[in-house]
Amino acid sequence: MNIEIKDLRFTYPTGLEAVSGISLTLEAGEQVAIVGQNGAGKTTLVRHFNGLLQPTSGSVKIGDWDTKKTSVAKLASRVGYVFQNPDEQLFSRDVLTEVTFGPRNLGYSKEKTDGLVERALALTELSDKTETNPYDLSPTWRKMVALASIIAMDTPIVIFDEPTTGQDAVNVARIANVIAELQKEGKTVITITHDIDFCAENFERVVALSKGQVLLDGPAREILGQEEILAQTYVEPPQLTRLGKRLRLKETVRNQEEFLNAIARRA
Ligand SMILES: Nc1ncnc2c1ncn2[C@@H]1O[C@H](COP(=O)(O)OP(=O)(O)O)[C@@H](O)[C@H]1O
Numbered sequence: 001m002n003i004e005i006k007d008l009r010f011t012y013p014t015g016l017e018a019v020s021g022i023s024l025t026l027e028a029g030e031q032v033a034i035v036g037q038n039g040a041g042k043t044t045l046v047r048h049f050n051g052l053l054q055p056t057s058g059s060v061k062i063g064d065w066d067t068k069k070t071s072v073a074k075l076a077s078r079v080g081y082v083f084q085n086p087d088e089q090l091f092s093r094d095v096l097t098e099v100t101f102g103p104r105n106l107g108y109s110k111e112k113t114d115g116l117v118e119r120a121l122a123l124t125e126l127s128d129k130t131e132t133n134p135y136d137l138s139p140t141w142r143k144m145v146a147l148a149s150i151i152a153m154d155t156p157i158v159i160f161d162e163p164t165t166g167q168d169a170v171n172v173a174r175i176a177n178v179i180a181e182l183q184k185e186g187k188t189v190i191t192i193t194h195d196i197d198f199c200a201e202n203f204e205r206v207v208a209l210s211k212g213q214v215l216l217d218g219p220a221r222e223i224l225g226q227e228e229i230l231a232q233t234y235v236e237p238p239q240l241t242r243l244g245k246r247l248r249l250k251e252t253v254r255n256q257e258e259f260l261n262a263i264a265r266r267a
């Protein structure tokens with residue numbers, strides 16, 4: 001199921017235009033990272049995908065559904081959105097109730113709901129915390145509850161808004177694992193991130209936003225090599241990419257494996 005964004009503009013009631021003419025197609029099953037400085041319009045853009053925001057002009061289509069003509073409740077069956085701040089998302093007394101809410105609300109049978117909840121809890125390593133109140137968990141684990149409650153809805157499109165911000169290395173690896181699993185299942189995963197190493201390791205396509213517009217869009221390898229253009233939105237390529245450039249490696253490398261391979265080829 002594709003996401004079709006056409007000439008999208010969005011102005012907040014304050015008069016600030018946060019999205020200034022974006023056209024993009026995100027294909028079914030793609031893994032896309034959205035990068036760009038604070039205030040570039042990343043969150044505003046993705047909040048259009050599940051109808052939390054409506055275009056001031058232009059349009060967003062999720063498959064054949066125009067978000068202007070589709071309720072938020074209905075869009076929830078196609079697009080899952082994990083908030084940057086889990087505290088804006090979580091409201092239940094215990095983890096199991098929280099994670100069960102979404103699939104039940106979508107009207108799935110008890111059997112299907114139970115299966116989805118079990119899988120979401122296993123993927124996020126929460127299976128032993130089902131009776132805990134999310135607010136008694138550390139922020140790290142609260143983040144995983146927020147992920148689990150969206151994954152359990154089994155939507156074809158999943159959006160993560162800054163999933164790694166404030167997370168330790170162990171949890172970043174857990175989140176990467178969740179994304180890889182969703183990828184295997186053929187889901188479209190859209191991730192807003194400041195963490196450029198995370199972006200390089202986990203995503204094939206990168207969209208860089210600046211001032212409400214698309215600055216760069218393409219394969220990660222190409223985009224992360226465009227140091228000067230990325231600098232316009234205060235995004236630095238990953239350390240290894242920059243080191244590779246200084247070593248004058250022929251290709252743009254994104255991670256340790258590519259770096260080592262390029263060095264080996266040169267030797
Ligand atoms: N609720 C809001 N009301 C008014 N302005 C907002 C609101 N949310 C965000 N903005 C402004 O819109 C611009 C884009 O914000 P946002 O989409 O959150 O950027 P990003 O996610 O890239 O950091 C920023 O200038 C921000 O201050």
Ligand SMILES: [Mg+2]
Nearest residue numbers: 042043044084
């Ligand atoms: Mg944001």
